[in-house]
Amino acid sequence: MESFQKSFDVIVVGAGTGGTTAARFTAQKGLDVCLIDRKERSQIGNKICGDAVGTEIFDILNINHPKEDELSCHIKGAKLYSPNLNKCITLTDPKQAGYEINRLEFGQRLLNEALDAGVKQFLDNTIALDLLYKDNSVSGLKIRVKNGEKIDLNSKIIIDASGFYSPLRKEIKSSIIEKEISKEDCILCYREIVKFNPQDQQVNDPEYITIIMDQEKAPGGYIWYFPRNESSVNIGLGMFMDYKGQVKEYYQKNVFNEFIKTKKYEVISTGGGVVSVRRPIWSSADNGIMFVGDAACHVNPLHGGGIDPSMRAGYYAALTALDAIQNEDYSLKKLWDYNCKIINSFGAEFASLDLLRIALQKLSNESLNFGLEKDLLSGDEILEIAATGGIKLSIMDMLTKAIKGISNPKLLLDLNYLRIKMNDLRSHYKNFPKNIEEISEFDAWKEYTKNIYNKIKFTSFGKSIHKENKNI
Numbered sequence: 001m002e003s004f005q006k007s008f009d010v011i012v013v014g015a016g017t018g019g020t021t022a023a024r025f026t027a028q029k030g031l032d033v034c035l036i037d038r039k040e041r042s043q044i045g046n047k048i049c050g051d052a053v054g055t056e057i058f059d060i061l062n063i064n065h066p067k068e069d070e071l072s073c074h075i076k077g078a079k080l081y082s083p084n085l086n087k088c089i090t091l092t093d094p095k096q097a098g099y100e101i102n103r104l105e106f107g108q109r110l111l112n113e114a115l116d117a118g119v120k121q122f123l124d125n126t127i128a129l130d131l132l133y134k135d136n137s138v139s140g141l142k143i144r145v146k147n148g149e150k151i152d153l154n155s156k157i158i159i160d161a162s163g164f165y166s167p168l169r170k171e172i173k174s175s176i177i178e179k180e181i182s183k184e185d186c187i188l189c190y191r192e193i194v195k196f197n198p199q200d201q202q203v204n205d206p207e208y209i210t211i212i213m214d215q216e217k218a219p220g221g222y223i224w225y226f227p228r229n230e231s232s233v234n235i236g237l238g239m240f241m242d243y244k245g246q247v248k249e250y251y252q253k254n255v256f257n258e259f260i261k262t263k264k265y266e267v268i269s270t271g272g273g274v275v276s277v278r279r280p281i282w283s284s285a286d287n288g289i290m291f292v293g294d295a296a297c298h299v300n301p302l303h304g305g306g307i308d309p310s311m312r313a314g315y316y317a318a319l320t321a322l323d324a325i326q327n328e329d330y331s332l333k334k335l336w337d338y339n340c341k342i343i344n345s346f347g348a349e350f351a352s353l354d355l356l357r358i359a360l361q362k363l364s365n366e367s368l369n370f371g372l373e374k375d376l377l378s379g380d381e382i383l384e385i386a387a388t389g390g391i392k393l394s395i396m397d398m399l400t401k402a403i404k405g406i407s408n409p410k411l412l413l414d415l416n417y418l419r420i421k422m423n424d425l426r427s428h429y430k431n432f433p434k435n436i437e438e439i440s441e442f443d444a445w446k447e448y449t450k451n452i453y454n455k456i457k458f459t460s461f462g463k464s465i466h467k468e469n470k471n472i
């Protein structure tokens, strides 16, 4: 029987992008840290993904940008296409620039850097089974290690970064944590990495990621074509969860057959996954525990990008853990500061983008073609929305749009209503309670948020409604 250290300041569950970042910064600050993952060490980082990440997070965390084996290629920006492909909006600003990464190599680097920062114990092939409690607070974790043995580990704080299916969030004894994520707020994705000979087929727009919005070919989501190098691409699509069972068929017909024109190709990776596309869970913390990344819906609802926010959240969780441990207080009251950091960093923006996501999912191809071709949303405006979750328009801008959109006044009015509600929600998130002394204050804040959501869920957006939201 192997011997394990059984008591830690912090136990981090999951060695994905969120968990390795949390482990790295807690260990670097001198805390006693255990990191566990159900995967074998050599497979850490191997995740089905579009593999695109912006440059910003590396500067914010002051860590190395991807290079050498980790880096597939540099990306200048994004090209966004209307369903009929008549309109292409090129989005280039420093925030859109980034990398296409080799996910396994990137994940291995993040793991090695966390271990080098001083993680005391790393257990691979180890599954988090259940939380342990003491006096109404999470106090540790039941795990099953490599040899099948079940062991109890004690901790002052658990950081759960176990991804979308987090078993700990689903089972937690808590009145404040949302356990279930509605399937209306999730997107089912499928992607392949396809290699070919550059003499037989060239990569389209090798410096840009390409996104095609099409409610018929990818209902509720989008089609992506991400270059990796001169001879391979990461291509896929996201769709409403109702299409489970059909996603591969849609992929083959609308993605693979559209993009891969040579008969000499090799599919080097295939697979699907689910990503949440909604606001972060109401609270990402409770007594003795914080949730990071996909486990807490820290994913951009507009494009499903979750690498950057999971790493931010991992960093914030580390800062909050250090403060809590220095003050010997692991209660929700003390950990509440983590929620505030999340809301201020990306939570308010994601909530507002969630409204836009709900609206976009209701637009027909006809409305999408109309809105994009008539510049009801220009490239600069899309960038502003993507960067801040809101948009300011001058009277002149409004008038110009009114003239361009005159043949579809209902759509124009609905989009304007959406703009108002997105800005309203963003301002409301500025009033997120600074502490949790009065639960009634938090409840009132949630009620107001839900009201704004319901208003957008009840709006039909334009002439035709593609799909009613079943949450209504």
Ligand SMILES: Cc1cc2nc3c(=O)[nH]c(=O)nc-3n(C[C@H](O)[C@H](O)[C@H](O)COP(=O)(O)OP(=O)(O)OC[C@H]3O[C@@H](n4cnc5c(N)ncnc54)[C@H](O)[C@@H]3O)c2cc1C
Pocket (backbone or CB within 6 Å): 013, 014, 015, 016, 017, 018, 019, 036, 037, 038, 039, 044, 045, 047, 048, 049, 050, 051, 052, 053, 126, 127, 128, 129, 161, 162, 163, 164, 166, 167, 189, 190, 191, 272, 273, 274, 275, 292, 293, 294, 295, 299, 304, 305, 306, 307, 308, 310
């Ligand atoms: C098809 C697809 C394409 C995507 N494309 C992009 C993209 O291009 N860019 C982008 O930024 N984001 C993209 N995302 C989202 C992104 O992959 C995630 O948001 C991000 O990886 C979240 O990181 P995480 O650390 O929270 O979770 P994960 O990366 O999922 O890591 C969770 C870890 O926890 C471990 N684990 C799970 N359960 C247990 C358990 N019980 N015990 C122990 N360990 C456990 C897992 O093995 C895993 O290593 C995509 C997602 C999908 C599905």
